[in-house]
Amino acid sequence: MKRTVLDELLQARAAKRAMALVTDLATGAQTIVYPDAATSLSDDIKAAVGRAIQDDRSGTLDAPEGRLFIQVFTPPVRLILVGAVHIAQALAPMAALAGYAVSVVDPRRAFASDARFPDLDLSTEWPDEAMARLKPDSRTAVVTLTHDPKLDDPALAAALASDAFYIGALGSRKTHAARLGRLKEAGATDAQIARIHGPVGLAIGAASPAEIAVSIMAQITQARRGRAEAAS
Amino acid sequence: MTDTGLHASSDDVLARARSWRASGKGVALATVVSTWGSSPRPAGSQIAIDDSGAFVGSVSGGCIEGAVIREGLEAIRDGRIRLLDFGVSNEQAWEVGLACGGKVRVMVERVE
Structure with missing residues (x-):
């Protein structure tokens, strides 16, 4: 994980934003995705990430691009x-x-x-x-x-x-x-x-x-x- | 965030990873990415590991942390991402398996 990614995760969490960290399990490459924000990810992946955030449930996704891990961060209850x-x-x-x-x-x-x-x-x-x-x-x-x-x-x-x-x-x-x-x-x-x-x-x-x-x-x-x- | 356990700041995994890194320590993160059957901690559960083997957080009820920490120390050295499988079907299970009989897959990555 890059330091910039870690810093952004902590900053967004402190601001109580819902988000997901998407990790390519083959390469370790990571992208932070916010609901309703533009990303470079495909529509299918974006939809899966949206559902994961909605359900507050982290998990893996087998996408054509490879196996991804979607880690959901939601503001505390x-x-x-x-x-x-x-x-x-x-x-x-x-x-x-x-x-x-x-x-x-x-x-x-x-x-x-x-x-x-x-x-x-x-x-x-x-x-x-x-x-x-x-x-x-x-x-x-x-x-x-x-x-x-x-x-x-x-x-x-x-x-x-x-x-x-x-x-x-x-x-x-x-x-x-x-x-x-x-x-x-x-x-x-x-x-x-x-x-x-x-x-x-x-x-x-x-x-x-x-x-x-x-x-x-x-x-x-x-x-x-x-x-x-x-x-x- | 998704139930990584204690939220008291001293036990916050990502915050601890950042403060360790900022103080110049080598740091790895281990994250549960998949579970099958009965497993104690859901996907998204994490530990942060420093280069002395100290850790915060949990990826199981304590059954596999030792093995995960060893891999974390390796990841700090070589920077490669790792996927570790633990479960009853695994040879390792007899040594570091899950007493609950479930299976988990854990990703281990270095914090750059």
């Missing part, structure tokens, strides 16, 4: 946590280890302090403002952790209006039932509120904040990977 509470302190680093870019949102400054969340994207915006800025998409998970309707409900409403692949809300069955009632009154449909995982997390008997974080991270992983497994 994201996790938005609403509520800079104790569980978030455990869940944020766990999700970062699993490859997620984590944002924590809480307008209560005593909770959202850098001392509690070092080296993290921390925001003291109100959840509706933060969600409008962060724009959750199909590669984003959203989890509300405050129990406070003023904070949780606007975040959940914004998440339901998005393609977020996972939406979770902390709270007991009773709290959750009341929450769903409020969201329905505010105009959410049954199909929409069915997207919310609540009580949040897999039922593994989690008790401590860190254990609850494990159960939530496991459920997020299941939502992201379980579906791909079933489809393949």
Whole structure:
């Protein structure tokens, strides 16, 4: 790999661009391909690279030009946590280890302090403002952790209006039932509120904040990977 | 990027490859390019290897890293790209095979 290729890969990745590195496995020659950008590659190869990026799946391609390896680079999946509470302190680093870019949102400054969340994207915006800025998409998970309707409900409403692949809300069955009632009154449909995982997390008997974080991270992983497994 | 494992900056494979290279070390990258059957790490998984044999990342559950690092050191010396096959059908499998019974093909290249 040429240094210029390595530098470009790191630079584009830092800029959160989706791309693929195409390597000729016979010669080692390499080209970086961006979606919708011109390349010297054939249309067939370009189409295969586009599919690989779409599916977020690296692999080899037998082309008339030779055997190619298509290595896909996509921006990290994201996790938005609403509520800079104790569980978030455990869940944020766990999700970062699993490859997620984590944002924590809480307008209560005593909770959202850098001392509690070092080296993290921390925001003291109100959840509706933060969600409008962060724009959750199909590669984003959203989890509300405050129990406070003023904070949780606007975040959940914004998440339901998005393609977020996972939406979770902390709270007991009773709290959750009341929450769903409020969201329905505010105009959410049954199909929409069915997207919310609540009580949040897999039922593994989690008790401590860190254990609850494990159960939530496991459920997020299941939502992201379980579906791909079933489809393949 | 596609699940190369830990994303903490100290373990980032490509960033580490660049910083090793910038400090004057010889560096090779090894990348899983194909898998068959049950294999622990998907295509795109990588390790970076420096000329002392230090490495970051993973291309398997730890079963073949030793052999891949040896080939990486060779690639640093001669600059040739290599394709390595590991699996149960391989003679090597008994020494450095995959305990899971899967097969993987790994590309090894020098970082110029």
